[in-house]
Amino acid sequence: MKTLAELAAIRERMQNNVIVREGTASTRVVVGMATCGIAAGARPVLSAFVEGVEKAGLLDKVTVTQTGCIGICQYEPVVEVYEEGKEKVTYVKVDAAKAAEIVEKHLKGGSVVTEYTIGAIK
Amino acid sequence: MKELSLNILDVTKNSVTAGADTIRITLETSPDGMLVFSLEDNGCGMSEEVVRRVTDPFYTTRTTRKVGMGLPLLKLAAEQTGGYLKIESSTEAGKSGTTLSAAFDTKSIDFMPLGDIVSTICVLISGSPDIRFVFKDITPDGTVFLDTSELKAVLGDGISLGEPEIIAWIRDYLTEQYKERKGNLQK
Structure with missing residues (x-):
């Protein structure tokens, strides 16, 4: 059974890491979570990024955040990737499986998954 | 929306946008199946x-995006089961806030299943780790409960509730409570 004591243990374990981690993330993954995004399936996409980034050991490098409607509702779920010194990449019609692939190939491997980007669709 | 928990995620974001520092989400199912x-x-x-x-x-x-499709969709989801949506709100300084309640007849064929409410709560907390969320899901078989202020008290100021490790813990914490309640039901 999960207890608050267990949470305290996680705190002890994390305290050092968090201090090191602060301000080091250079990549930001932004998932559109307005009505349009949620209706199109953004919730499992967000969960897939959060879990994928942790599993891939990228917590120091990547933060996953949420935003409102980006204005291209017909392409939701939309995910934007901002990397320091690079042009923004916009992925469209993302699902959990594509999210896992983006974590692996783009965030970890460094190469954009072009077939899922907005440029490939338009 | 395919699940009620998605409507809940959507409309709760209105409370976040309204600048709330405390948000209470309650689900209460009565023995006659009204939620x-x-x-x-x-x-x-x-x-x-x-x-x-x-x-x-x-x-x-x-252009303003002040109000969207979220509430109309929730109202529709409630009313198509024979339920209702009620909203009360005050802008009075010091006691401003909004209370919304939506009733659903879970026996209706048009009732959207609640779906993955645990994910909804996790997404809300990870998106707004500084807001206090109090979540209760009450049924005749038991209550699932989470108050993020209790977690904050354990974690202190140094660690955000939005940290992936903490969100994973919250997910397990809620999932276990749901499993336990299901166990009660089978007894």
């Missing part, structure tokens, strides 16, 4: 005029 979802926040509130019009999908204008 009431209530959302209570201490955000900026809405004027009477706005409250009257928020459930009109054509009220919103794309």
Whole structure:
């Protein structure tokens, strides 16, 4: 059974890491979570990024955040990737499986998954 | 929306936008199968005029994005089961806030299943780790409960509730409570 004591243990374990981690993330993954995004399936996409980034050991490098409607509702779920010194990449019609692939190939491997980007669709 | 928990995620974001620092999400299912979802926040509130019009999908204008499709969709989901949506709001300084309640007849064929409410709560907390969320899901078989202020008290100021490790813990914590309740049901 999960207890608050267990949470305290996680705190002890994390305290050092968090201090090191602060301000080091250079990549930001932004998932559109307005009505349009949620209706199109953004919730499992967000969960897939959060879990994928942790599993891939990228917590120091990547933060996953949420935003409102980006204005291209017909392409939701939309995910934007901002990397320091690079042009923004916009992925469209993302699902959990594509999210896992983006974590692996783009965030970890460094190469954009072009077939899922907005440029490939338009 | 395919699941009620998605409507809940969507409309709760209104409370976040309203600047609330405490948001209470309650689900209460009575023995006769009526489910009431209530959302209570201490955000900026809405004027009477706005409250009257928020459930009109054509009220919103794309440029201001002040109100959207969220509430009309929730109202539809409730009413198509024979339920209702009620909204009360106050903009009075010091006691502003909004309380919304939506009732559903879970026996209706048009009732959308609740779906993955645990993910909804996790997404809300990871998106707004500084807001206090109090979540309760009450049924005759037991209550699932989470108050993020209790977690904050354990974690202190140094660690955000939005940290992936903490969100994973919250997910397991809620999932276990649901499993335990299901166990009660089978007994």
